Amino acid sequence: MAQLQFDNSASLAEKIAADAGVTLSDCYQCGKCSAGCPMSASMDIQPRQAVRLLQLGMADELVRSRMIWLCASCHMCVDRCPNDVDLPALIENARYEAQRIKLCAVPEVGKFNDIFMENVKNFGKSQEVILEGAYNLLSGNLLQDMGSVPHMLRHGIVGPEIRTVREREHVRRMLTAAEKEDEGC
Amino acid sequence: MLRYAYYPGCSMDTTGVTYRMSIEYLARKIGLELMEIPDWNCCGASSAHAKGKWQALALPARNLAIAEKRLPGLDICVPCAACYARLLAATAAIRESDETRARIEEITGVTVKAGAEILTLMDVLGTDEGFAACAAAVERKLTGLKVACYYGCLTSRPRAITGVQNIESPELMEKIVSLSGVECVDWDFKTECCGGSHQVDAPAAARPLVERIFRNAKANGAQAIVTACPMCHLNLDMREEEINRKMGTAYDIPVYQFTQLLAVAMGASAKEVGLQKHFYPAFKRLDRTLRKAGTLQ
Ligand code: SF4
Ligand code: SF4
Numbered sequence: 001m002a003q004l005q006f007d008n009s010a011s012l013a014e015k016i017a018a019d020a021g022v023t024l025s026d027c028y029q030c031g032k033c034s035a036g037c038p039m040s041a042s043m044d045i046q047p048r049q050a051v052r053l054l055q056l057g058m059a060d061e062l063v064r065s066r067m068i069w070l071c072a073s074c075h076m077c078v079d080r081c082p083n084d085v086d087l088p089a090l091i092e093n094a095r096y097e098a099q100r101i102k103l104c105a106v107p108e109v110g111k112f113n114d115i116f117m118e119n120v121k122n123f124g125k126s127q128e129v130i131l132e133g134a135y136n137l138l139s140g141n142l143l144q145d146m147g148s149v150p151h152m153l154r155h156g157i158v159g160p161e162i163r164t165v166r167e168r169e170h171v172r173r174m175l176t177a178a179e180k181e182d183e184g185c
Numbered sequence: 186m187l188r189y190a191y192y193p194g195c196s197m198d199t200t201g202v203t204y205r206m207s208i209e210y211l212a213r214k215i216g217l218e219l220m221e222i223p224d225w226n227c228c229g230a231s232s233a234h235a236k237g238k239w240q241a242l243a244l245p246a247r248n249l250a251i252a253e254k255r256l257p258g259l260d261i262c263v264p265c266a267a268c269y270a271r272l273l274a275a276t277a278a279i280r281e282s283d284e285t286r287a288r289i290e291e292i293t294g295v296t297v298k299a300g301a302e303i304l305t306l307m308d309v310l311g312t313d314e315g316f317a318a319c320a321a322a323v324e325r326k327l328t329g330l331k332v333a334c335y336y337g338c339l340t341s342r343p344r345a346i347t348g349v350q351n352i353e354s355p356e357l358m359e360k361i362v363s364l365s366g367v368e369c370v371d372w373d374f375k376t377e378c379c380g381g382s383h384q385v386d387a388p389a390a391a392r393p394l395v396e397r398i399f400r401n402a403k404a405n406g407a408q409a410i411v412t413a414c415p416m417c418h419l420n421l422d423m424r425e426e427e428i429n430r431k432m433g434t435a436y437d438i439p440v441y442q443f444t445q446l447l448a449v450a451m452g453a454s455a456k457e458v459g460l461q462k463h464f465y466p467a468f469k470r471l472d473r474t475l476r477k478a479g480t481l482q
Contacts, residue, residue: 038377038378038380038394039378039390039391039394041390041393042387042389042390069387070383070387070390072231072338072378072381072383072391072394073231073234073235074338074342074378074381075338075342075343076338076342076376076377076378078342078343079342079343079352084345088343092234092235092238096237099236106386106387108386108387109235109383109386111386112232112382112385112386113232113235114236116230116232116382117229117232117236117240120226120227120229120232120233120244124226125195125226125227126195126227126230128196128199128200148423148464151464152200155202155459155462156202163195163198165224165225165226167224168226170247170294171226171244171247173294174243174247174292174293174294175243177243177291177292177293178237178239178240178243178292179237179239181237181239181288181292182236182239182240183237
């Protein structure tokens with residue numbers, strides 16, 4: 001995939017900030033967000049750096065990063081930020097931009113979300129059995145968590161039955177409409 | 186009157202089954218009426234808002250709309266922290282802007298006002314009436330058991346939406362669970378993140394989050410961890426033995442839902458709150474506590 005041009009990147013940074021309702025100059029780079037982030041050890045870009053990239057108009061680096069997918073949306077950063085910079089909202093909107101160009105730097109996370117939503121669209125409720133099974137198949141991590149399955153079956157924690165919403169057509173219709181709306185954003 | 190609209194959420198029938206069993210027991214004991222929202226759908230959890238803003242708003246909005254229509258005037262009790270966060274976020278968005286509300290109504294095809302308050306089960310049991318009812322129903326005490334109350338992220342953050350003042354060290358779970366006679370230790374990881382669904386889709390990055398929760402609980406003298414969310418519970422309970430095996434640790438900390446401890450103090454048997462269903466053995470610690478306290482019937 002071609003690298004985004006710097007011009008696009010700068011206006012993309014503005015768009016991400018505007019969609020997130022964040023004034024980028026509010027951040028004075030103190031690093032409190034990075035210090036408290038539980039996922040920081042695995043991130044390629046630290047939360048403080050994520051804001052810095054946007055301040056510098058380098059949105060493409062953020063959109064391509066693993067950090068936006070590893071963020072657990074725990075909201076520790078924003079609640080500790082002395083300036084109320086809504087980092088989770090910036091990250092969320094960076095994910096939307098990534099999806100727009102069909103990019104996800106941590107594919108397993110993208111797949112999990114896809115399967116989860118596919119499930120909800122089909123049944124109205126999430127099916128943990130299908131979710132885990134389908135996820136294993138798609139991600140190639142076939143044996144992940146398989147050791148727990150006998151325990152779950154023995155104790156009736158998961159079973160073969162599918163739980164559905166009666167009006168599941170309604171859920172499907174509204175999710176289809178919501179997807180269209182999200183694409184247009 | 187202890188009467189609420191009730192949104193159980195998808196986990197409640199599967200991985201959250203012990204939470205459900207203990208909630209049902211406790212509700213019967215204290216006369217708490219939980220009226221399930223008819224034909225509710227998934228709240229979208231963390232996946233919907235990773236994929237799109239309107240998908241994340243539409244799913245909870247349908248549940249709010251049904252509750253308004255079928256259970257008018259009732260506030261909504263949501264025992265799962267993740268579901269609570271999604272219903273609360275949708276409520277805040279709908280109340281904040283008429284334009285957002287109109288767009289949600291267009292997408293979902295239903296009208297929604299979001300007038301009901303969204304409450305965790307801790308909020309409900311922490312009201313004067315709920316608290317008094319719990320206190321009155323306690324029959325035996327789990328005296329001597331030291332527990333660390335683990336809230337996770339979503340019952341308190343983001344503060345702008347939850348309105349929780351002390352996001353670093355909330356006290357509500359301690360207040361409620363102390364009714365069972367346990368002693369709550371002071372510790373540092375009350376509102377740290379368990380990794381949520383990243384325990385499944387990014388396990389290498391997420392596993393250390395669980396390990397350090399056990400480490401801090403242990404370091405502060407806790408003999409058990411208490412949770413108020415099916416996801417937090419699963420992530421801790423299911424990973425403890427694996428962490429011990431792979432990281433050479435020796436954590437011996439069963440993980441209970443706060444409602445399990447309350448129900449046991451109200452007379453529930455091990456089976457009635459599903460203690461045998463836990464991944465990390467959970468029966469012995471409570472059994473021993475009751476024997477030692479001399480309150481085992
Ligand atoms: S805590 Fe807030 S002000 Fe400090 S670096 Fe992070 S976003 Fe910027
Ligand atoms: S919301 Fe994301 S970036 Fe912020 S502290 Fe949590 S994991 Fe880190």
